[in-house]
Amino acid sequence: MEVWEAIFKRRSIRSFRDEPVDNNLLIKLVEAAIWAPSGSNIQPWHFIAVSCEEQKAKIKPFAPGLTGMPPALLVICTDLDLCERKGGRLGRDVISLMDAAFAAQNINLMACELGLGTCVIRSFNQGAIQEILKLPPQLVPQLIVSVGYPERAPQAPKRRSVQEVMSWERYG
Amino acid sequence: MNKQRLIDVFCFIITSARGCLEEPPVYGPLRLLEAYVMLVDALGEEDIPSIFLEEKKHIEEYMMLCMYDEKAFQEEVDKTINRIAREIAG
C-alpha cells in the first residue's frame, strides 16, 4: 500500500468485527511504532498490549473515550523520568506527549496496511489505567489505541482545506 | 439486573465527571447518553418501558454525531426527548 493511500484510507474505527488480532500483528504494530521519530531520540515509550477480556473489561469503565469493546488495545506509555533525565523540562512536558503521538500514527498507518482498524483514544483516566496495568509511577499512559478488524469503513469526517490552513513565507 | 455492569456504570460516571472538567464541552452530553445506554444494558430489558429501549437503539446510532456534526446531534437528542415526552404525556 502506498503511504498516500494509507494516509487517506485511515479512519478512526469505533466498531470492530468479533475476531481476535493475532499477537504477531500486535508485535508488528509496535515495531512500526518504535521507528517513529523521537525527540532527542529518547524513545521514552513502553507499549502494553491488552487482549485478555478480563483486563479489557477493567479498563473500559475508566476510558469513556473507548467506544465498544475492541479485540485489542495498545496502551502507549511514556517514561517521564527518562524524558526529564535526557530531555529536561521540555522532555518531560512536551516530548513525552509528542513521541507517543508519532508512535500512535505509525501504528495507525501500519494497521491500515495490515487490514486492521484503529482509534487513538485520550479520554481515559490516567491514574486509573496506571493502577489497572500496574505501571510504575513514572510510566504514564498517554494514549490507548484500539485495534481490530473494522466492521465497516466510516465516512471521512470533513477536513479544513489546504488553502484555509496553509500560508507561504508568512501568515495570512 | 447485571451487578457487574452496574458497577461499570458507576465507574464510568465518576471517571466522566473528572474527564468533563478538561474535555471539549460536547463530550458532557455524549457521556450522559453513553451512561444511559450502559444503564439500560445493566438493568436488563424486562423492567424498562419499550420507549426507552427503542430510544436506546436510536441513541447508539446517532451519539457519535457529536464529534462531527453538533447541530445534527442536537436535533437527534431533541427528537428523542420529544418522543419520550409524547409517550409520557399519553
Ligand SMILES: Cc1cc2nc3c(=O)[nH]c(=O)nc-3n(C[C@H](O)[C@H](O)[C@H](O)COP(=O)(O)O)c2cc1C
Ligand atoms: C490526540 C487524540 C485523541 C483522541 N481521543 C479520542 C477518544 O478519546 N475517543 C475517540 O473515539 N476518538 C478519539 N480520537 C479520534 C478523533 O476523534 C478522530 O481522529 C477525528 O474525529 C478525525 O477522524 P478520523 O481519525 O477518522 O480522520 C482522538 C484523536 C487524537 C489525535
